[in-house]
Amino acid sequence: xxxxxxxxxxxxxxxxxxxxxxxxxxxxxxxxxxxxxxxxxxxxxxxxxxxxxxxxxxxxxxxxxxxxxxxxxxxxxxxxxxxxxxxxxxxxxxxxxxxxxxxxxxxxxxxxxxxxxxxxxxxxxxxxxxxxxxxxxxxxxxxxxxxxxxxxxxxxxxxxxxxxxxxxxxxxxxxxxxxxxxxxxxxxxxxxxxxxxxxxxxxxxxxxxxxxxxxxxxxxxxxxxxxxxxxxxxxxxxxxxxxxxxxxxxxxxxxxxxxxxxxxxxxxxxxxxxxxxxxxxxxxxxxxxxxxxxxxxxxxxxxxxxxxxxxxxxxxxxxxxxxxxxxxxxxxxxxxxxxxxxxxxxxxxxxxxxxxxxxxxxxxxxxxxxxxxxxxxxxxxxxxxxxxxxxxxxxxxxxxxxxxxxxxxxxxxxxxxxxxxxxxxxxxxxxxxxxxxxxxxxxxxxxxxxxxxxxxxxxxxxxxxxxxxxxxxxxxxxxxxxxxxxxxxxxxxxxxxxxxxxxxxxxxxxxxxxxxxxxxxxxxxxxxxxxxxxxxxxxxxxxxxxxxxxxxxxxxxxxxxxxxxxxxxxxxxxxxxxxxxxxxxxxxxxxxxxxxxxxxxxxxxxxxxxxxxxxxxxxxxxxxxxxxxxxxxxxxxxxxxxxxxxx
Amino acid sequence: xxxxxxxxxxxxxxxxxxxxxxxxxxxxxxxxxxxxxxxxxxxxxxxxxxxxxxxxxxxxxxxxxxxxxxxxxxxxxxxxxxxxxxxxxxxxxxxxxxxxxxxxxxxxxxxxxxxxxxxxxxxxxxxxxxxxxxxxxxxxxxxxxxxxxxxxxxxxxxxxxxxxxxxxxxxxxxxxxxxxxxxxxxxxxxxxxxxxxxxxxxxxxxxxxxxxxxxxxxxxxxxxxxxxxxxxxxxxxxxxxxxxxxxxxxxxxxxxxxxxxxxxxxxxxxxxxxxxxxxxxxxxxxxxxxxx
Numbered sequence: 001x002x003x004x005x006x007x008x009x010x011x012x013x014x015x016x017x018x019x020x021x022x023x024x025x026x027x028x029x030x031x032x033x034x035x036x037x038x039x040x041x042x043x044x045x046x047x048x049x050x051x052x053x054x055x056x057x058x059x060x061x062x063x064x065x066x067x068x069x070x071x072x073x074x075x076x077x078x079x080x081x082x083x084x085x086x087x088x089x090x091x092x093x094x095x096x097x098x099x100x101x102x103x104x105x106x107x108x109x110x111x112x113x114x115x116x117x118x119x120x121x122x123x124x125x126x127x128x129x130x131x132x133x134x135x136x137x138x139x140x141x142x143x144x145x146x147x148x149x150x151x152x153x154x155x156x157x158x159x160x161x162x163x164x165x166x167x168x169x170x171x172x173x174x175x176x177x178x179x180x181x182x183x184x185x186x187x188x189x190x191x192x193x194x195x196x197x198x199x200x201x202x203x204x205x206x207x208x209x210x211x212x213x214x215x216x217x218x219x220x221x222x223x224x225x226x227x228x229x230x231x232x233x234x235x236x237x238x239x240x241x242x243x244x245x246x247x248x249x250x251x252x253x254x255x256x257x258x259x260x261x262x263x264x265x266x267x268x269x270x271x272x273x274x275x276x277x278x279x280x281x282x283x284x285x286x287x288x289x290x291x292x293x294x295x296x297x298x299x300x301x302x303x304x305x306x307x308x309x310x311x312x313x314x315x316x317x318x319x320x321x322x323x324x325x326x327x328x329x330x331x332x333x334x335x336x337x338x339x340x341x342x343x344x345x346x347x348x349x350x351x352x353x354x355x356x357x358x359x360x361x362x363x364x365x366x367x368x369x370x371x372x373x374x375x376x377x378x379x380x381x382x383x384x385x386x387x388x389x390x391x392x393x394x395x396x397x398x399x400x401x402x403x404x405x406x407x408x409x410x411x412x413x414x415x416x417x418x419x420x421x422x423x424x425x426x427x428x429x430x431x432x433x434x435x436x437x438x439x440x441x442x443x444x445x446x447x448x449x450x451x452x453x454x455x456x457x458x459x460x461x462x463x464x465x466x467x468x469x470x471x472x473x474x475x476x477x478x479x480x481x482x483x484x485x486x487x488x489x490x491x492x493x494x495x496x497x498x499x500x501x502x503x504x505x506x507x508x509x510x511x512x513x514x515x516x517x518x519x520x521x522x523x524x525x526x527x528x529x530x531x532x533x534x535x536x537x538x539x540x541x542x543x544x545x546x547x548x549x550x551x552x553x554x555x556x557x558x559x560x561x562x563x564x565x566x567x568x569x570x571x572x573x574x575x576x577x578x579x580x581x582x583x584x585x586x587x588x589x590x591x592x593x594x595x596x597x598x599x600x601x602x603x604x605x606x607x608x609x610x611x612x613x614x615x616x617x618x619x620x621x622x623x624x625x626x627x628x629x630x631x632x633x634x635x636x637x638x639x640x641x642x643x644x645x646x647x
Numbered sequence: 648x649x650x651x652x653x654x655x656x657x658x659x660x661x662x663x664x665x666x667x668x669x670x671x672x673x674x675x676x677x678x679x680x681x682x683x684x685x686x687x688x689x690x691x692x693x694x695x696x697x698x699x700x701x702x703x704x705x706x707x708x709x710x711x712x713x714x715x716x717x718x719x720x721x722x723x724x725x726x727x728x729x730x731x732x733x734x735x736x737x738x739x740x741x742x743x744x745x746x747x748x749x750x751x752x753x754x755x756x757x758x759x760x761x762x763x764x765x766x767x768x769x770x771x772x773x774x775x776x777x778x779x780x781x782x783x784x785x786x787x788x789x790x791x792x793x794x795x796x797x798x799x800x801x802x803x804x805x806x807x808x809x810x811x812x813x814x815x816x817x818x819x820x821x822x823x824x825x826x827x828x829x830x831x832x833x834x835x836x837x838x839x840x841x842x843x844x845x846x847x848x849x850x851x852x853x854x855x856x857x858x859x860x861x862x863x864x865x866x867x868x869x870x871x872x873x874x875x876x877x878x879x880x881x882x883x884x885x886x887x888x889x890x891x892x893x894x895x896x897x898x899x900x901x902x903x904x905x906x907x908x909x910x911x912x913x914x915x916x917x918x919x920x921x922x923x924x925x926x927x928x929x930x931x932x933x934x935x936x937x938x939x
Contacts, residue, residue, distance in 0.1 A: 127909065243749070
């Protein structure tokens, strides 16, 4: 624990002190300019990493936010006479507001559509900066004077230190944020938006908040950029810069503050790299060597696909060969960036820092931080004594898809404390009914009452009323650990407001969430796998993890959608025992299942659906003897045949 | 008089809009088979146009230049698929977004250095003498754009409906897994769609260049509008792109007339963001149902 603290925090402090001390040792305005740029790009890339790394979306608007922030700072100085800090605050605010506004339409979008929305925003803001000549000076550019800072004028060296302080503050705040519930929610969102909503975490506000905060950092960097260069042009913030910024984040390594820092150094140094011929040749040769080594090693060990090994070698080879023939490397800068970025994206998708982090943790044997002891289950999931009254009532519920009547007038009453079985042949409407109850689909008609009150619409809102569910097709947050999967859904623990989280004053609730989550993992027999990422668990364990995650919502009503599907027999026994234990705590359960033995053993009441309608209801034994149920499952037997069979 | 000017603006804008529609149609071709689009499609248009111009410079006759340029587009489309798409699609990741952007940038830089940064005229045997229709002047060149766009789109639609290969294309669009189980190679079909979309891009380049001239910057100018058309219309409606393309082209030409040419791209971009916000599947698109 101590070693971990010493190494990781120590490295941060050493680098910060070194960076701060360089201007005292070397008085060179060129070096100082580079360092300032490094600090500014550091802030910029940390902001970009929120969307690209944590939310996992290709964000093409970040260069635009840099530009908007720069103009906002510059104009608030020249037009409004603001000081440095207030001008920077204006920058951040502009980024926060515009980022939030853009996030609203971009909210529902994934992948290519998100990239397109950000791309058009980016083009639109360049147009506005270019054309609103009265304000921005258009293509002529805008001169910005560096304002006073608390009554003092700031020289280049002082400004560098100021940028460094901002970088350190941003670093601390983002580390606190990203290691909190917020960071987990961002990643959960990336892996499964549906489950994020179903677990009551909310895709909506996290996506907006993440994007707005990232953009605010971009604009803050823009403000510093304006005061550093003191001259702004719309052309500086276009597409090409965006590609370079993405190169920085991807090459440095996603989801990593150090990665953003390395990426920033690279972005700051690139122009110099291109202007020095020898340096460029050396670096491209080194790149080719690295691609060759990694590619050959990957091919020998068969850990990479042939394309992944060969394409970077070809791209770097092209760079080396090109560097011999091309007269002026500056002319080819875009192609050079493209080839480098291509090699990295294909050959080293985790980036330098992802690679180094794996290597370093092995080298120094840094253990992950130790976990607190598991809480007592009674405090996490207090045992309730249900009164047996009606909990969930469905009245004539209907859901049609075009002409398909998936659920066609279903009325069911689930009593509290019961395990209520829902069975029926395939296509009988069980899953659709559950999807309607949990808010994924809006009902076409009918009423749904919980405690006599109508259910709200939308998964997120339903999840907040105390209904929690698992999914027939697993919807785990696959990149998160088992523990994080449960923690992200934990209800009633996270109350600290955002500012406290940013300042790192919310660690207490983090510990509590951890021990509560461990208790739930113990309930499903997964405590020893707490640190393993969900995608690496066995199939049975993944099903159990979904149950633990659903329990983290501390539900009144738990809906298990075919929890035994595909389980091996020993796992089925574990599952049955698990459901008993959950039942003992007074949680009402709706169990959709095909295994009749499981249903018979567990359920107090069983409802049978066929063709979207209820055909029978009663105890498992009653239902099994019901002729309509037998008909639905096995079809009818006419008398002649049945006589033959009995003879 | 004022009305004539507006009508003139609308007509010439709409004819330009058909080119955007054609490029957007190229997005639809690849989106239907693989749910991916080439973010560097504009560069494909530009590179094919430059290549065709070089063919003319070498003394190739016009009738030979057209198939040559189209073939070049097909080759580029296939190259993009191989280098940028295939691995990402196999891994079911969205890495292709970044990779196609990168490949586009490479193409842009290559064009800048091979053919220069300046815009160059693109000679054509088709006359650009205006003809008058009710006071609105249209050139045969502009008409050739409309003919080219409609005939190519019609041919491809015919191919999709009438040939076995085209049916395979439709099958993969409808359900990739089911098509694979029926013995259709989805990988080859995606290749085919990228080849076709390269062909479409090259055609757009050859059609538009005589009107706008050829230069590296034509890529970004065209691609943003094509994106707008594709998104506003929806990525699965061939009819929709034509309607939206005509509408957007006309709107753009009116905007640049009334607000100044610097703003010409603004309405398309705003429409794009609005369409994504209000109807992410496009005005003519079908809504999809989330399944769990």
